[in-house]
C-alpha cells in the first residue's frame with residue numbers, strides 16, 4: 001500500500017531522508033517514531049507529494065507518487081485521510097457540517113451526505129454532538145470529529161500525525177481504540193507519535209527513523225527512553 005524504495009530527500013545540505021526503503025501492506029497499522037528532526041514529517045510530506053523526492057520510488061496503492069503530475073495529486077490525496085495533533089476543524093461549521101464538507105468538496109450528492117455523515121458520527125461516538133461547534137467540544141471530541149472527517153470518503157490510508165499529542169492519557173486511549181477499530185475495517189494506518197506508553201501498549205509494527213535513516217522496523221516497542229524529550233540523550237552524552 002505504501003512502498004518507499006531507496007528514497008532520498010535533501011534540503012540543501014540537510015538530510016531529510018536518505019536511501020529509505022519500507023513496505024507497508026494494506027491493512028497494516030504502523031507507528032512511525034524517532035527523535036525530533038529525524039525525518040518523520042519528511043516521510044509524510046513525500047507520501048502526500050507536498051514535497052518531491054530527489055531519488056527513489058514511492059508507491060501509494062496504484063500511484064507512483066514521484067511520477068504524478070500536479071493535476072493528478074488531488075486524486076492521490078483523496079485516497080489518504082489525515083488527522084493532526086491540533087485537529088484543524090473549521091470553527092464556523094458545526095460537527096455535522098465539518099464532516100459533511102469533506103464529502104461536499106468531492107461533489108457527493110445531498111442524499112449520500114445525509115446518509116453517510118450520521119453513520120460516521122455514530123462510528124466515532126459523537127452523534128449527540130452533531131450540532132455543536134468545535135470550540136464547544138472537548139479535545140478528545142474534536143479529535144473524533146477530525147477522524148470522522150478523515151475517514152468519511154473511505155480512504156485506503158489514514159495518516160495520523162501525533163493524534164494524541166494534545167490529549168490526556170484516558171482520552172488518548174479512547175482515540176487509540178477508535179483508530180484500532182478503523183484499522184480492523186481494512187484501512188491502513190500510519191501514525192507518527194512520541195507517545196512511548198501508547199506504542200508499547202499497542203504491540204504494532206514500529207518503524208524508527210533517525211537522521212533520515214530507517215534504523216528499526218519490527219513489532220513491539222517504542223524503543224526510546226524518554227518519549228518526546230531528547231534532552232536526556234544530550235545529557236547522557238556529556
Ligand SMILES: Nc1ncnc2c1ncn2[C@@H]1O[C@H](COP(=O)(O)OP(=O)(O)OP(=O)(O)O)[C@@H](O)[C@H]1O
Nearest residue numbers: 011014015016034035036037038039040041042043
Ligand atoms: N524546509 C526545510 N529546509 C531545510 N531543512 C529542513 C526542512 N524541513 C526539514 N528539514 C530538516 O530535515 C530533517 C528532517 O526534518 P523533519 O521535519 O522531517 O523531522 P521530524 O522527524 O518530523 O521532526 P519533529 O518530530 O520535530 O517534527 C531535519 O534535520 C530538519 O531540520
